[in-house]
Amino acid sequence: xxxxxxxxxxxxxxxxxxxxxxxxxxxxxxxxxxxxxxxxxxxxxxxxxxxxxxxxxxxxxxxxxxxxxxxxxxxxxxxxxxxxxxxxxxxxxxxxxxxxxxxxxxxxxxxxxxxxxxxxxxxxxxxxxxxxxxxxxxxxxxxxxxxxxxxxxxxxxxxxxxxxxxxxxxxxxxxxxxxxxxxxxxxxxxxxxxxxxxxxxxxxxxxxxxxxxxxxxxxxxxxxxxxxxxxxxxxxxxxxxxxxxxxxxxxxxxxxxxxxxxxxxxxxxxxxxxxxxxxxxxxxxxxxxxxxxxxxxxxxxxxxxxxxxxxx
Amino acid sequence: xxxxxxxxxxxxxxxxxxxxxxxxxxxxxxxxxxxxxxxxxxxxxxxxxxxxxxxxxxxxxxxxxxxxxxxxxxxxxxxxxxxxxxxxxxxxxxxxxxxxxxxxxxxxxxxxxxxxxxxxxxxxxxxxxxxxxxxxxxxxxxxxxxxxxxxxxxxxxxxxxxxxxxxxxxxxxxxxxxxxxxxxxxxxxxxxxxxxxxxxxxxxxxxxxxxxxxxxxxxxxxxxxxxxxxxxxxxxxxxxxxxx
Numbered sequence: 001x002x003x004x005x006x007x008x009x010x011x012x013x014x015x016x017x018x019x020x021x022x023x024x025x026x027x028x029x030x031x032x033x034x035x036x037x038x039x040x041x042x043x044x045x046x047x048x049x050x051x052x053x054x055x056x057x058x059x060x061x062x063x064x065x066x067x068x069x070x071x072x073x074x075x076x077x078x079x080x081x082x083x084x085x086x087x088x089x090x091x092x093x094x095x096x097x098x099x100x101x102x103x104x105x106x107x108x109x110x111x112x113x114x115x116x117x118x119x120x121x122x123x124x125x126x127x128x129x130x131x132x133x134x135x136x137x138x139x140x141x142x143x144x145x146x147x148x149x150x151x152x153x154x155x156x157x158x159x160x161x162x163x164x165x166x167x168x169x170x171x172x173x174x175x176x177x178x179x180x181x182x183x184x185x186x187x188x189x190x191x192x193x194x195x196x197x198x199x200x201x202x203x204x205x206x207x208x209x210x211x212x213x214x215x216x217x218x219x220x221x222x223x224x225x226x227x228x229x230x231x232x233x234x235x236x237x238x239x240x241x242x243x244x245x246x247x248x249x250x251x252x253x254x255x256x257x258x259x260x261x262x263x264x265x266x267x268x269x270x271x272x273x274x275x276x277x278x279x280x281x282x283x284x285x286x287x288x289x290x291x292x293x294x295x296x297x298x299x300x301x302x303x304x305x306x307x308x309x310x311x312x
Numbered sequence: 313x314x315x316x317x318x319x320x321x322x323x324x325x326x327x328x329x330x331x332x333x334x335x336x337x338x339x340x341x342x343x344x345x346x347x348x349x350x351x352x353x354x355x356x357x358x359x360x361x362x363x364x365x366x367x368x369x370x371x372x373x374x375x376x377x378x379x380x381x382x383x384x385x386x387x388x389x390x391x392x393x394x395x396x397x398x399x400x401x402x403x404x405x406x407x408x409x410x411x412x413x414x415x416x417x418x419x420x421x422x423x424x425x426x427x428x429x430x431x432x433x434x435x436x437x438x439x440x441x442x443x444x445x446x447x448x449x450x451x452x453x454x455x456x457x458x459x460x461x462x463x464x465x466x467x468x469x470x471x472x473x474x475x476x477x478x479x480x481x482x483x484x485x486x487x488x489x490x491x492x493x494x495x496x497x498x499x500x501x502x503x504x505x506x507x508x509x510x511x512x513x514x515x516x517x518x519x520x521x522x523x524x525x526x527x528x529x530x531x532x533x534x535x536x537x538x539x540x541x542x543x544x545x546x547x548x549x550x551x552x553x554x555x556x
Contacts (some may be wrong), residue, residue: 042390042393043357044357044392044393044394044395044441045392045393048392055345057343057344059390060440061390061391062392062394063391063396063397063398082400084390084400086431087365087386088344088346088364089346089347089363091346091365091368092551095386118343135393136391136397138389138390138397138400142361142363142436143342143344143345143346143347145345145346146507179452225383237341249347290427
């Protein structure tokens with residue numbers, strides 16, 4: 001028979017403590033571990049952030065480069081999220097192609113950002129059908145002590161907040177469109193004026209180097225572990241090892257839900273789901289208040305919102 | 313940048329350093345919870361994190377060595393560590409560096425004390441600014457010490473470059489890319505034993521002899537910083553023990 005005494009003893013201990021509202025590490029069921037966010041940790045990236053959530057350590061970097069657009073969205077910029085479980089982060093991580101959990105992590109973070117339309121990709125077009133800005137968000141998990149999803153989502157969002165657009169270089173235009181853009185273009189003759197963005201507003205390109213990304217939402221993810229009939233906010237690694245299942249919910253600043261993910265094989269009743277969502281909503285607002293959001297980003301988000309209201 | 317001079321007429325490099333001056337180096341230890349030993353180095357703009365796991369059971373088992381422990385090094389660069397995004401797939405350069413870093417560290421480890429096991433050393437370059445293998449090796453030596461692995465000595469490393477005809481200590485990214493040569497060297501300082509030596513570019517025999525001298529001197533400076541970091545780290549743990 002498989003030796004599973006240790007997890008079952010641990011699980012019993014966690015459940016017994018939870019009866020009186022306590023956890024192994026001394027937190028209440030609703031508490032996050034200490035959170036520390038360092039924006040701009042990597043100067044060479046366009047944007048970056050290092051996030052410590054308890055012992056969990058995650059670094060996210062943003063690179064912004066001109067690339068070919070997808071053929072079905074010729075006038076929209078592209079965002080991709082990728083995550084790497086670095087082997088030093090946990091004895092369970094092995095070198096090699098991305099682990100299925102790492103792919104899930106990247107996709108959950110991606111969904112939160114994509115569905116809330118955090119990046120206004122329409123403003124990221126350089127030349128319709130030929131060249132758009134691509135935002136690469138890379139998440140490196142360096143120390144795994146539980147709840148990677150929330151730490152990664154906070155790191156990715158903070159990295160977007162402090163990202164600054166790079167300058168468009170002639171070689172990028174020339175290379176990516178393989179001379180079909182403007183055949184007689186040379187670096188001297190005001191090539192930038194010849195490459196026009198299709199959008200009416202030139203907020204991103206080409207006038208203002210070092211301008212921030214066109215952002216318009218602040219999606220924050222909250223993960224809860226279900227153990228027995230109780231929910232544990234921000235599960236530690238111990239709790240994740242024995243949890244029945246987890247639920248991650250991403251809220252926008254308007255209180256709308258923009259992404260969800262249930263994980264692990266346990267089940268939830270619909271009533272439990274509602275309860276978890278209520279808790280996640282409260283916690284997401286608390287986390288949002290602790291995010292270091294630069295003034296100009298806050299303003300641009302508010303502006304984007306006002307504009308959207310006008311349209312509606 | 314391309315047309316600018318990297319060394320001024322009065323011998324000052326483009327980042328303000330003298331010919332034999334190292335960039336600011338700051339080592340710290342023991343920041344990771346999961347790794348058995350860890351070290352972080354900020355070396356100029358280089359930011360490199362090293363985690364050590366082990367000695368632990370060799371996996372797969374047939375790779376275990378009967379008389380000593382196997383050292384595995386994985387040198388990786390983060391996608392955002394360089395100017396243009398690096399593909400997440402490991403490049404040939406990373407494979408080669410993993411190999412030479414392993415061979416630079418192994419002589420310092422008492423591998424015979426842990427037969428049939430593996431020590432994994434993960435070198436993660438979060439930001440690269442030239443001489444990453446040297447910074448990585450120097451940090452890895454500290455991470456091994458933090459893991460409590462018995463060693464003959466630390467390993468200290470530095471790169472000597474040739475830029476605009478002049479030999480310079482501690483090669484920065486731009487100097488590597490536009491310079492004439494790059495020679496990384498690692499030694500166990502108290503054993504006077506070279507554990508890594510690579511060179512690319514062109515040096516006269518005399519220049520090589522001088523480079524070797526400069527490298528030895530540079531490594532001693534790195535060694536000093538490493539020892540300071542070790543002392544600070546263990547002093548701190550000792551103080552914490554007293555308090556609890």
